[in-house]
Amino acid sequence: MTPALAVEGLTLAIGDSTVVEDVGFRLAPGEVLALVGESGCGKSLTAQAIMHLLPRAVRQLCGRVSLAGEVISDYPERRMRQLRGRKLAMIFQEPQAALDALATIGAQVAETTGRPLRRARADVRSLLADVGISDPARRIDQYPFELSGGMCQRAMIASALIGHPVVLIADEPTTALDVTIQAQILELLRRLVADRGTAILLITHDMGVVADIADRVAVMYAGRIAETGTAEAIFAAPRHPYTALLLAALPRLSHAPKSRLAVIEGRVPTPAEFGAGCRFADRCPLADAHCVAQQPPLRDMGDGHRSACWHAERVSA
Amino acid sequence: MNEALTVADLAVHYRMRHGPPVRAVDGVSFTVAASETLGLVGESGCGKSSVSNAVVGLVHATRGSIRIAGAEVAGADRRTLFRIRAQAQMVFQDPATSLNPRMTVGSAVGEPLAVRRVARGRALRERVADLLTEVGLRPEHAARYPHQFSGGQRQRIVIARALALRPALLVCDEPVSALDVSVRAQILNLLVDLQRAHRMACLFVSHDLAVVRHVCDRVAVMYLGHLAELAPRDALFAAPRHPYTRALLASVPEPDPVVQRNRPRVPLSGEIPSPANPPSGCRFHTRCPIARELCKREVPEWRPVGDSMVACHFAA
Numbered sequence: 001m002t003p004a005l006a007v008e009g010l011t012l013a014i015g016d017s018t019v020v021e022d023v024g025f026r027l028a029p030g031e032v033l034a035l036v037g038e039s040g041c042g043k044s045l046t047a048q049a050i051m052h053l054l055p056r057a058v059r060q061l062c063g064r065v066s067l068a069g070e071v072i073s074d075y076p077e078r079r080m081r082q083l084r085g086r087k088l089a090m091i092f093q094e095p096q097a098a099l100d101a102l103a104t105i106g107a108q109v110a111e112t113t114g115r116p117l118r119r120a121r122a123d124v125r126s127l128l129a130d131v132g133i134s135d136p137a138r139r140i141d142q143y144p145f146e147l148s149g150g151m152c153q154r155a156m157i158a159s160a161l162i163g164h165p166v167v168l169i170a171d172e173p174t175t176a177l178d179v180t181i182q183a184q185i186l187e188l189l190r191r192l193v194a195d196r197g198t199a200i201l202l203i204t205h206d207m208g209v210v211a212d213i214a215d216r217v218a219v220m221y222a223g224r225i226a227e228t229g230t231a232e233a234i235f236a237a238p239r240h241p242y243t244a245l246l247l248a249a250l251p252r253l254s255h256a257p258k259s260r261l262a263v264i265e266g267r268v269p270t271p272a273e274f275g276a277g278c279r280f281a282d283r284c285p286l287a288d289a290h291c292v293a294q295q296p297p298l299r300d301m302g303d304g305h306r307s308a309c310w311h312a313e314r315v316s317a
Numbered sequence: 318m319n320e321a322l323t324v325a326d327l328a329v330h331y332r333m334r335h336g337p338p339v340r341a342v343d344g345v346s347f348t349v350a351a352s353e354t355l356g357l358v359g360e361s362g363c364g365k366s367s368v369s370n371a372v373v374g375l376v377h378a379t380r381g382s383i384r385i386a387g388a389e390v391a392g393a394d395r396r397t398l399f400r401i402r403a404q405a406q407m408v409f410q411d412p413a414t415s416l417n418p419r420m421t422v423g424s425a426v427g428e429p430l431a432v433r434r435v436a437r438g439r440a441l442r443e444r445v446a447d448l449l450t451e452v453g454l455r456p457e458h459a460a461r462y463p464h465q466f467s468g469g470q471r472q473r474i475v476i477a478r479a480l481a482l483r484p485a486l487l488v489c490d491e492p493v494s495a496l497d498v499s500v501r502a503q504i505l506n507l508l509v510d511l512q513r514a515h516r517m518a519c520l521f522v523s524h525d526l527a528v529v530r531h532v533c534d535r536v537a538v539m540y541l542g543h544l545a546e547l548a549p550r551d552a553l554f555a556a557p558r559h560p561y562t563r564a565l566l567a568s569v570p571e572p573d574p575v576v577q578r579n580r581p582r583v584p585l586s587g588e589i590p591s592p593a594n595p596p597s598g599c600r601f602h603t604r605c606p607i608a609r610e611l612c613k614r615e616v617p618e619w620r621p622v623g624d625s626m627v628a629c630h631f632a633a
Contacts, residue, residue, distance in 0.1 A: 182361060232575065251531035257529075258509045260506060
């Protein structure tokens with residue numbers, strides 16, 4: 001089956017520093033892939049590169065992105081504009097900041113259809129109702145400041161959906177929301193995948209959200225993919241020491257209170273400090289001379305579970 | 318007197334240019350015992366930060382009483398407040414904006430001691446070195462500036478400054494919310510160590526229930542300016558008695574796909590109403606799955622049920 005989205009060998013640089021290196025993954029139609037990692041790991045830059053929305057300072061050195069079988073990484077801006085908001089849509093972390101403060105909700109949702117709101121009104125209203133906006137007949141003419149954060153996120157999802165996207169990129173879509181509202185938005189995204197078969201690339205740092213909604217997970221560390229596999233496999237039997245430590249560092253409702261949480265010593269290296277070896281080596285409990293000397297490739301561990309660790313077999317959850 | 322903090326019938330109202338005042342906190346009572354950590358949880362706009370700001374005297378209490386180690390904060394004059402604040406120190410969410418970028422770490426951590434003339438000269442430098450060591454930094458870090466540190470290290474500096482006067486009460490407002498997971502674990506471990514070492518009382522404000530469960534002894538749940546439930550940690554998490562507490566717990570995704578996907582989903586419908594115009598009766602009735610006519614009419618009594626205090630007509 002043709003993947004909804006395929007990224008191969010994506011490499012991004014700021015000046016002389018490579019900030020994202022050889023990142024690749026595939027996303028099947030109707031699948032949710034979570035791209036997880038801590039601040040600065042390159043997950044948001046990866047999303048921006050797919051959308052051709054990289055900040056000016058970031059250059060794409062290589063990499064191929066295809067959407068439903070069509071290579072889009074070499075599209076000129078003119079063609080990307082036709083794609084964005086239609087086959088390829090994106091929603092952001094701060095809905096109130098991402099929406100245009102001076103346009104009504106209805107006008108913004110209608111904008112991507114190319115039709116003025118007065119002609120698209122019925123479609124927009126039914127879509128607003130569909131994403132769970134109460135009283136859509138009134139909301140359609142309101143401005144973002146008149147809506148709560150959760151309602152604005154629903155409006156942004158509506159504006160992403162009106163073009164019937166093949167792929168929806170959701171960059172921390174619930175991070176700015178309260179937990180009860182987060183639960184509502186996750187439920188909405190789940191329904192979207194089930195009803196419309198939209199594939200979702202979910203960028204997040206929240207392992208709880210990943211466990212809730214992702215089919216597969218790609219863990220990023222310092223600009224590279226450390227590990228990728230099904231959500232069940234990643235959580236139950238991580239094959240990269242970074243993932244294992246990250247999971248052990250989480251306070252959980254099932255742990256003894258005030259118990260010791262796992263700590264990852266040191267800090268993430270800056271791109272200037274990247275050496276020839278594994279980027280996690282200086283913080284890794286399993287690291288040896290080989291790890292410092294040579295970058296481990298992503299190796300297949302069976303069942304599509306891949307890990308970029310020389311000692312993947314020795315990692316314990 | 319065994320209570321480090323006693324809050325009685327606290328109200329914090331904010332006057333608006335137009336319309337009725339926002340009743341951010343409207344009659345909240347609780348105590349924090351010496352060496353105890355009380356978690357204060359709730360969603361944005363519930364009033365939890367207004368409570369913590371009122372406790373350290375950053376906002377005025379509209380009504381009620383706040384006693385820190387026996388001394389009254391509400392309505393205190395500046396001199397009294399200055400004295401009491403030595404007993405109640407605060408750690409904020411964002412360590413990047415809690416430190417003066419032009420002040421060395423040593424002068425920031427030593428400032429409370431210098432301002433109150435507790436120590437000076439060499440004695441001051443030694444105290445600062447001890448404090449930095451205590452929070453996991455090195456004495457030589459005193460000469461550096463905040464920008465030379467990571468987010469986690471900066472939060473350690475802020476904690477060292479808060480500990481400088483050996484306060485009776487530490488107020489932490491979302492102290493780990495701005496930090497990455499691996500760094501968050503370090504700071505949580507540090508806070509648990511400090512609780513054990515100092516027998517210090519702590520009011521821990523957070524929206525993150527997993528974090529609150531990890532560090533707190535008792536937990537208070539706030540909704541729209543009122544307390545919904547206050548209970549010992551294990552009782553609250555094992556057997557929540559207020560329907561809002563139950564909904565809140567059910568909304569936190571557990572980082573385990575097998576567990577998470579088999580949990581019954583009880584998403585709470587609707588959103589938090591405006592605190593400028595709160596619902597009548599029980600403030601939760603507009604979203605409550607078990608609300609009846611009575612809940613719209615009558616404010617539920619704050620009453621003991623088992624080990625817990627609950628404000629719900631139907632809690633049992």
